[in-house]
Amino acid sequence: MARRAYSVTGALRIIHKSACDIMFKSKQFAGIIPVVDYKLCGLDVSDQQVKREDLYNAGKELIDAFSAVGFVYLTNNGVDSSLWQEIRDVTDRFFNLEVALKERYTSKESMLGYIGLNKENLDKSKPEDFKEAFRMDGTVFKHPEKLPEDICPGIRNLILKFMTICRSIAERILDSLSMAMDFKEEDSLNKCHNLLQTEINSSLLRLNHYAPVDQNTLKLGSVRLGAHRDRGTVTLSFQDNVGGLQVEHNGKYVDVPPLQNAILLNAGDALHSISGGLIMSKKHRVVVPQEEVKQRLTRHSYGFFAYPDDDVMINPPSIQNDETSLNELPHSMTFKQLFTNWYSKTRVPN
Ligand SMILES: O=C(O)CCC(=O)C(=O)O
Numbered sequence: 001m002a003r004r005a006y007s008v009t010g011a012l013r014i015i016h017k018s019a020c021d022i023m024f025k026s027k028q029f030a031g032i033i034p035v036v037d038y039k040l041c042g043l044d045v046s047d048q049q050v051k052r053e054d055l056y057n058a059g060k061e062l063i064d065a066f067s068a069v070g071f072v073y074l075t076n077n078g079v080d081s082s083l084w085q086e087i088r089d090v091t092d093r094f095f096n097l098e099v100a101l102k103e104r105y106t107s108k109e110s111m112l113g114y115i116g117l118n119k120e121n122l123d124k125s126k127p128e129d130f131k132e133a134f135r136m137d138g139t140v141f142k143h144p145e146k147l148p149e150d151i152c153p154g155i156r157n158l159i160l161k162f163m164t165i166c167r168s169i170a171e172r173i174l175d176s177l178s179m180a181m182d183f184k185e186e187d188s189l190n191k192c193h194n195l196l197q198t199e200i201n202s203s204l205l206r207l208n209h210y211a212p213v214d215q216n217t218l219k220l221g222s223v224r225l226g227a228h229r230d231r232g233t234v235t236l237s238f239q240d241n242v243g244g245l246q247v248e249h250n251g252k253y254v255d256v257p258p259l260q261n262a263i264l265l266n267a268g269d270a271l272h273s274i275s276g277g278l279i280m281s282k283k284h285r286v287v288v289p290q291e292e293v294k295q296r297l298t299r300h301s302y303g304f305f306a307y308p309d310d311d312v313m314i315n316p317p318s319i320q321n322d323e324t325s326l327n328e329l330p331h332s333m334t335f336k337q338l339f340t341n342w343y344s345k346t347r348v349p350n
């Protein structure tokens with residue numbers, strides 16, 4: 001049965017401030033990225049034990065960080081670091097397989113499958129992105145056979161476990177943000193994400209694998225991942241310590257240095273819009289490191305993209321800002337329309 005489209009704008013009660021008016025309270029930074037300690041709300045605190053007040057306070061800190069820089073590190077998040085290591089090992093096993101084997105898991109029509117080297121191009125002013133990926137949406141729970149268990153034993157259970165953990169921590173973060181946004185109804189933001197990891201919510205997990213770079217074969221001006229903004233509400237990134245991620249801040253690209261065991265969060269266009277333009281959805285990219293030693297390393301990153309349910313109406317934000325304006329969004333549309341429209345532009349034609 002079709003649900004009624006949910007739109008959050010009517011409930012908006014945020015007092016708008018420009019990014020420079022925001023008094024930033026974080027005491028810790030990694031480079032320019034604020035660090036928020038989530039120990040009172042992390043996954044090792046149960047749903048029954050977590051306090052409303054702690055979720056609210058952490059949410060305020062997240063909103064401050066998102067409004068200033070668009071990115072924030074979440075420490076003491078309760079996601080077991082040994083799970084990151086297991087995911088890293090299993091994905092290395094998969095991506096190190098022969099191309100022909102991996103390509104058996106390519107899917108053009110669904111959001112579940114392998115994406116080969118140079119098959120996406122997020123910044124059309126640059127050559128194709130020099131990376132491979134495996135992505136999956138909530139349909140993976142219904143179709144676990146689409147995970148490459150036959151060529152990479154162990155991957156299926158691990159990925160399903162990781163997806164479930166990503167969902168749990170994303171829901172905590174949405175709870176924090178929802179409360180701290182001071183909407184008339186405290187659960188307004190949660191209501192836009194009622195159906196996370198079902199077939200009517202397009203949230204994705206992407207396992208990115210950036211192969212070592214050989215300067216002789218790399219096209220001039222190549223990046224590992226072209227500059228783009230994320231489309232959803234919030235992206236949770238688990239990255240290794242190789243580096244190369246940069247965020248556009250005050251007109252130039254600035255390094256986002258890796259921080260061990262911290263989840264990197266960044267706000268996407270949907271949250272920018274839902275917050276009436278207060279929260280920044282910042283452009284970011286992954287560049288090839290300058291140092292030759294680092295170029296020879298594989299880089300790993302895993303991103304969980306929390307998206308609003310497909311039928312949530314996304315409105316153009318009331319506050320526009322040159323760096324973040326959603327200029328391709330002249331009028332309201334559903335999140336699914338916004339995402340499909342953008343996604344079709346990122347693929348490299350065959
Ligand atoms: O690899 C990274 O650290 C960033 C990936 C990213 O921005 C994306 O997949 O949207």
Ligand SMILES: [Fe+2]
Nearest residue numbers: 228229230284
């Ligand atoms: Fe991104």
